[in-house]
Amino acid sequence: MWIKRPDDIPSSEITDEKLYINRRRFLVAAGVIGATGAGLLGCNSDAEGSNAGTGADLMTAGAGQEPDDKPNTYEQITSYNNFYEFGTDKEDPKGNSAGFHPQPWTVRVEGLCKKPGDYHFDDLVKPHKVVDRTYRLRCVEAWSMVIPWQGIPLAEMIKRFEPQPSAKFVAFTTVMRPNEMPGQRRPVLQWPYVEGLRMDEATNDLTLMATGLYGKPLPNQDGAPIRLIVPWKYGFKGIKSIVKIAFVDKQPETTWNIAAPDEYGFYANVNPEVDHPRWSQATERRIGEFRRRRTLMFNGYADKVASMYSGMDLRRNY
């Protein structure tokens, strides 16, 4: 499984980019060995046959994925973005986000918790250790990337706010700044963007509040200064430029679900067996590659997250 835990690597809050890239190279090598090992254990490593793997086979995370699961380049990650607040074309966010001011930044924490309030970015981030997490990102449009994020596990952050037992969901809101975000001047989606997670999803080990990538602060087009990363879900769950975190007792509304409920569900777990009306989800194109890859159940993170959905009909709760 492609995930780097904080204890695998020394802290890299401040890392020289060259050193950083060298370390990545080492990690890539480690990843290759890991994946090859999985291949030796009898998993199908032919990523072309889109339905070659059985469900059980897919449940073993990472199996069947091509071994060269290497991070995309900084250029790719920062020039190909879905961030409709800056425009609907993939190149728009890079082109239209230069005038966005990610600092100073305040996040309002509210709802069913004991420590609500307005937290300045530094107050929010500084008490925590920034960790490195290299995750696959699978867009609902059937393309994917591998991105080396830095950030704070959401579970740790949530602990500080002391949610009450009645808090069943966490709702997030993106900043509303039509003067800096030209996309918000057109009603393409309902603004501001809202997203949500079930409490167990929000406090899962994998869930990250990202503040940087490739050792640099998050670029504006990638959701500066702080965004959500939920690697086993389709990319649109990863709400960007967050200004509000609310603890609530009911399933919150989510932007794409409001826009097209038959296409985008609340859960939006990566699932190669449940097709989107527009795109087959069985395969994906990794940015930088020509041939399609087989999409993995829960984006390859099944061993960490599948138990949260046991007994649920994933066809219905898409």
Add this chain to the structure above:
Amino acid sequence: MSVLSRLKPVAFLLCLTPAAVLAWNFWGVTHDRPEALGADPVRAAEIFTGLWTLRFLAMTLAVTPVRELLGIGALARYRRMLGLFTFFYACVHLSMWVGVDWFFDWRAMGGEVVKHKYILIGMTTFVLLLPLALTSTNAAVRRLGGARWARLHRLVYVCAITGTVHYLWAVKKDTLFPLIYLLVFAALLGFRLWEHYVGPIRLRSRGAGRRRPRSRSSALAGAATTDTRPLGDAK
């Protein structure tokens, strides 16, 4: 020979420009300019060729209205060429999908056509374009007879609609551009309907005193509208 006729080879080369740009960028992607088509060259190439197909279709359908509104008869010589370039870009678009996007995975593609309505309608559009391209020769016009040829070629209006709906359905949420294309085709189709049911629209008449400047001298005289003439005024 009018200036317009002499310029036809130039126009032909101009029509090839988008294809040349795409080929140049594809070469760049695989050689020295990996970012020539952005981060996802396959998607970029599909969108690029799809949009050019629609643009050429719009240009083809614009020939008759422009010719009649401005009274430039020689424009008619361009219609067949533009129509065939529409088909050419449709072929490149489809080849991108078949050969590059899906790498000849026929089973997967079959599933795509059945499951996703935007692909089904796109494929339908291509199938409808086929007979039009195949009957574009003068010999085909003679064989079919002008009236039957004209009836068959009214399929182009269906293609304009299904092609744009293909675009509309492929777009996730921001439907502004598909709707602009739809508007353009609606105007081009509206012009024909207006001429057919109401009467000719002219901005500039050719020759004083002639109320109907449209030439009826072609072999297809008597057909309902000027659109019933074959591409490029078969002679």
